[in-house]
Amino acid sequence: MHRRSFLAAVPGVVLLPGSAFAEAQQTGAGVAGSQGAPGPGQGGAATPATPALPKRWVAGTDRFLRPDVAAGDRPVGASFASRTAAYGLNGAAGTAHPLATQAGIDMLRRGGSAVDAAIAINACLGFLEPTSSGIGGDAYAMIWDPKQRKVVGLAGSGVSPRGLDLATVQSRARGGALPPLGAVTVSVPGAVDAWWTLHKRYGRLPWAQLFEPAIAHAEAGAPVPDIIAYYIRRSMAAFRRPGAGIEETANALRTYGLADGKGPATGQIFRNPDLARTYCAIAQGGRDAFYDGDIARTIDRYFRRIGGWLRFEDLAAHRSEWIEPHRTAYRGVDVHALGANTQGIATLQMLNILETFDLGDEGFQSPSSIHLQAEAKRLAYEDRARFYADPHFSKVPVEWLISKEYARQRAKLIRRDRILDPVYPGQAPSRGDTTYFSCADKDGMMVSMIQSNFRGMGSGLVADGLGFMFQDRGQLFSLKDGHPNVYAPGKRPFQTIIPGFATRGSDPWMSFGVMGGDMQPQGQTQIIVNRVDYGLEIQSAGDAPRWHHEGSSQSMGEDGPGMGPRGLLRLETGVPAATRQSLADIGWTIGEPDGGFGRYECVEHRMDGGTRVYAAASEMRADGCALAY
Template identity: 50%
Template sequence: MKVLPTSLLLTAALGAVLAAPASHGADRITGPSFAMRSEVIAPEAMAATSHPLATQIALDVMRRGGSAVDAAIAANAALGLMEPTGNGIGGDFFAIVWDPKTAKLHGYNGSGRSPKSLSLEWFQDKGYTDIPPHGPLPVTVPGAVDGWFALHGRFGKLPMAEVLKPTVDYARNGHPIHETIAYYWNRSVPVLSKWPGFKEQFTVDGRAPRKNEMWRNPNLANTLETIGREGRDAFYKGDIARTIGDYFKANGGFLSYEDMAAHTGEWVEPVSTNYRGVDVWEIPPNGQGIAALQILNILEGYDFSKIAFGSAEHIHLFTEAKKLAFADRARWYADPAFFPAPARGQTQAQAAAALTARLISEDYAAERRKLINPDRAARAVDAGALQQGDTIYLTTADKDGMMVSLIQSNYRGMGSGMAPPGLGFIFQDRGEQFVLKAGHPNSFAPGKRPFHTIIPAFATKDGKPWISFGLMGGAMQPQGHAQIIMNLVDFGMNLQEAGDAPRIQHDGSTDPAGQAVEMTDGGVLNLETGFDYEVIRALMRKGHAIEFADGPYGGYQAIMRDHANGVYVGASESRKDGQAAGY
């Protein structure tokens, strides 16, 4: 029998505690409140991450005069050491920053591109029908370090070496392994130990480190020290990049020094929709963030003041809206430098912006909403006609009002398993998301960014920052973003309750990645413990296939700005090892 760590079992133990509507002041063990803990409230600064030590590092950086961006980078570096099951400098990076000086949001797309020497024809000639999940072939250029320096150059206050020093110290001196991380690390070791460099750098005598065991990564300490001392180009154009190029050449890979040296991330304009007075912001494609906006747009046409949380109507409408949004996700979301083809007189960027604007428009949502049958689950959904994996999410906020929403990932668990000698990190396997089919929006091409699952989010009210939040976990992410906003806006939950409330996870929609299998059977609905069995039976009568699942519900962190009282409110959910804290 598979035994889950205590922190994962907490969710399954909620039962009737989560089945009733939220109620402030209720006993959290026997009463009807959703929250497993109180919100955290502080006047000057706040951090929420999936690891308590990373949260403390972020707060210490801000106490020393660092900005929220400095704190976010420091926490991200720490999580790459402490939670390599979800992220690291071999992965990609997206962020949204609220800048109080300009009173606007700034977005950064730090996703890397495929090797320029690898082609679709190579895969087809070798008989591949999809890109394997591990090894050298799914590896793309990692964008995280570039993203750090882009944000730091615009919003940082402390020297980068000082920002990275807490992680360097923990990497040299050691830190204890937390429970959930130990569980997932143990699952990864048998799968990834065959790849050169992994066993030597990420096991203890061939096994995963255990809960409470001290873990050191001196190779990563050296790499981070070099980056802090010599800057961004030390990673992309220096000896680190040369080591990477030599490693992949020697091990059947295609990622080269030239691919590393050519990498550039980009500042992007976040896009938004208004949901009942709240502006919800996401990064535009090649990520999946606008799927959350599409779901919310469709659901805004229903009066949830008359629809109870956890009712069959609530779950059914949410699931059907998700199916519609994900049909578009499979058809229309791709690297905007390659798709869609521009019309006469349009630039590539204009074509991509026009497509995104149409997908998140109210008119388009109204058209799609008409396809929902209130009494029956759809088995197949077409995309509108237009002209999975592990991740970390963190958020920080400082005394000046800057707020950062940051997400970073190696994609599938600990990534590809490819760990260059002496560097102390694993490369992402994000290239698995490419499709090996000519003409598909996400078809593999040299120098192309794959479809991306990791998405930071932000919400504003009346032009002021309200909530910096995210919910990690593959295709769960846009579903989770929409549910968090609904929990706050429609169901009146507080920031902690909104994350701890039981979640809905629909699986089986047509996928934009891999072999892009189409949904023909309605998919599968996973409902977290806490939903009433009468509701489950009612959903089954509507045609939903419902299955039990362990742990696909993501991990949430959030910070809210309470302007009336001049404080921050933080939340970190019980499904992870994390912590929200402030001062």
Template identity: 40%
Template sequence: MVSFDKLSHPYPIKRQATYGRNGMVATSQATAAQAGLEILKKGGNAIDAAIATAACLTVVEPTSNGIGGDAFALVWTEGKLHGLNASGCAPRNISTEKVKAAGYEEMPDYGWTPVTVPGAPSAWKALSERFGKLPLTEVLEPAIRYAEEGYAIPANLSRLWKSAYDTFKKELKGEAFDEWFRVFAPDGHAPKAGEIWSSQDHANTLRSIAETNAESFYRGELADKIVAASEANGGYFVKEDLAECYAEWVDPISVNYRGYDVWEIPPNGQGIIALQALKILEGFDLTERDTVDSMHKQIESTKLAFTDALQHVTDSKHMKHTVEEILSDAYAEHRRSLISEEALLPVAGKPFGSGTVYLCTADNEGNMVSFIQSNYKGFGSGIVVPGTGIAMQNRGKDFKFDEEHVNVLKGGKRTYHTIIPGFLTKGDQPVGPFGLMGGYMQPQGHLQLVVNTIDFKLNPQQAIDAPRWRWDYGKHVEVEERFHHHLADGLHQKGHDIQIALDPNGFGRGQIIWRDPETGVLVGGTESRTDGAVVAW
């Protein structure tokens, strides 16, 4: 167990760490966290609670995820960590040539073109079948209830919803997008804080998924509706795209960082960035918290790992360099040698041969889950399948047209994926799940949470509340308004282009649950930058 700092909190906070014994759920919406806790109290385990929370988040935080998105999970159960990749492929009939012929010079943000097969329902099914205790009909009941009866919109969600509405009102043209406005702006505007929003179509779809164990979504009535909507609006989907989509159980990948094993899902996800950056960073001594030198080395390690991933990571079947090569000791040492006292302009190396919601759960049986789910950018593609409430993701936006690029668009291929769950172990014991949503902020956030925990001995809430930085490109780094100004000035002196960002949402939203191996007591932290909640039983 990490020996947490017992001193007063080093940063302004809204809450203290939460402790519990029988179970815990942490996520970005209190309503969804309560849904997971409800399932725990009914006799479900942490896996059931994760599914319930994830399904509920499609209802109570549709600005970040939906039934038509993807998901990944890391599950600790019976003394072992299991990985689940539930990211869907591009339609088999799509190609660079066809998209270019349709008038695009790059993958668009909206419409059916960037839509990939949704994987989230397959994740719920796979988790329930392999590790769940309760039937899916019972686990999805809270989400169905909130969709049917409605819920009061919290303030931060209302702000994000309005921002998406304003963008969609300007950008989305054509009948293909009418359903989004009907479902998510039924009164001609985004719901305001305190207003009640519901969706009977969403409830009906969740009920169908629960009753058929997701078969209706991939091989039944819902699948038919998805394909019909695609065909009617110039999409590329055929029935086989959905029928052949299954969540894939994978072996998690890890690096050892100062005696702890940090775990991620292997590519096509970008979790490998966090691992490579930590491996580079481990060669330096971070003896003091909140120093210019500490921040500089974290940023430089992240820049190098990120630049590599953007060049080398895609669907693992199409990668030219293996995970082992990218995470090798020799390659980490080579990349580390590039770091000096001055900010560098990162260039991808050549490895030597040889928008999103995050949640975590734990129960009193020792099970722990790290789960992430997303429509990619906000509401996704702007497409809602008529009569279903299914908002389709725009994950295909990350595909490239360059035939020489590792992430070039191909039918039936998984794209480079931003959403990543994390997990921490020590020896053969779990410490617990952690994660942070926010696009390309995610691996950077993982590194910062791990460093705050292991190097600087912060408890989960302190680790989450610590001011964050985000590298964007070149030497450009944004920092939160709360970021210590003497650190920002010191980084500027080292050549970093430091910008202070006023919007905290660009720095991700994190959750952590750690377990004490001796007492079994759980300690959790949740995001104070949004409507987050950690609930314990």
């Protein structure tokens, strides 16, 4: 597909008469809010003026906020795009850290498969981006298998400790949900076994070779980029907070806090020799070194010491699971999603609902387009809260949920001039901070992989001398009796992490993902809509301003209180002011941008005659980059 100019119909900042933006232009005043957006409950009304706009970026501050200044002008492509996609013939990778992307490309140049590159990338990110990933967490992948010519899926999700019962979990609840930190939220880490399982089927390079870049970086150290440094510091502050509920914090502060326990400054060199030693053990001993060897015994001793529940036997019993992805057709594109215990099918539900509307005719970034997308989200997420769970414990009516007929029924509930209120899940028929990366190789294999410790850096717990934090994924269990996702020993919690994949006809098209908790299906849907309905290419589809709706029903501790029955619709600053005002006029409560709009990576497959071409994209919301060769 040729790049083309795409100029937004409304500029990123429109000076409405009487608006705070207009006042700022006339008086030199600033705009209230983190990025000049209306605050929660303000419904898009003008906000009071604040002190004069800053003249320069003050050293030591995280942001330089100038809502009156837009990005520079690119001579081609979308006016809001940050860069051009990277193009190559032999392979591509996009990750949230440049050094991880380079490691993936290096494995491809050595003759490795896309799976080899993905494992090397993930190992690097566990050191380079500990705010979103690490071997204390889970992993999911979708792979385009060029020999089978199909998308295959892998679930690397661990279960809750078998020695932790529901009564004990309920005794630790806060406000009806599990706390965000501490041992009660820890489940078996699935990432290392997922890597091993993928490598056994698709790897070409020796297992130990895949860990060489990560070990070298962890030993020598690497400067920490802006966003990662910011989130490490926030996590360290949360762990040190009185009443955080973490059984032991000394290990986490020693591993990630640097000399003062507060975390690295931007550009400061960070080292993790403990993680380097752990990686060396895994490189030499494979997955058994982690689940059935000295690492597992160290983990067992640690949790016994602090009064936690994870045990050697839980680790030894863990195995990843090959699963068949679900899919739906959307205007000539097949979009694939993992079921299992993830929220993956929410993307399919949203797209099925939106297919009943002509979004292309509504217009890019128009009020009606965003309204329809947000309402589709609200409908799908009611089902998410009611039905999604570990299918080994509960019968999840997936085929009904992702059916076109059910989507047509749900779409009829949406009104263009008002917000659906109240919104309920469907009636099922009776029957028995995350990292994402994508890479592709010279033989056509493409890997869409996502890996996470869940909220922030994880539980706050780091086992003695191992150099990684355990996930707090267990917080997403429900504590409601009879709910499909209610806590049980040896059960997988509901998962937010989902890789994305799209095919066209019998060919792969996009290996993509959008990181960030409940934002992930919302972000994936926006990427597909931007590409299919609005014709954006791979880079501008991710750079386009996003919306994020919060406050749907759920039984987990994911959203904060005070959202109201309709929730909160957050809009990035780049959403046209006229669109923002129109959405407020029909009743949406507009929230300030808070950085929670996800982070996107994508590799696109295309053919030029008989030659394969890859395009790779990253975005400005993360510290990463995309490369191809």
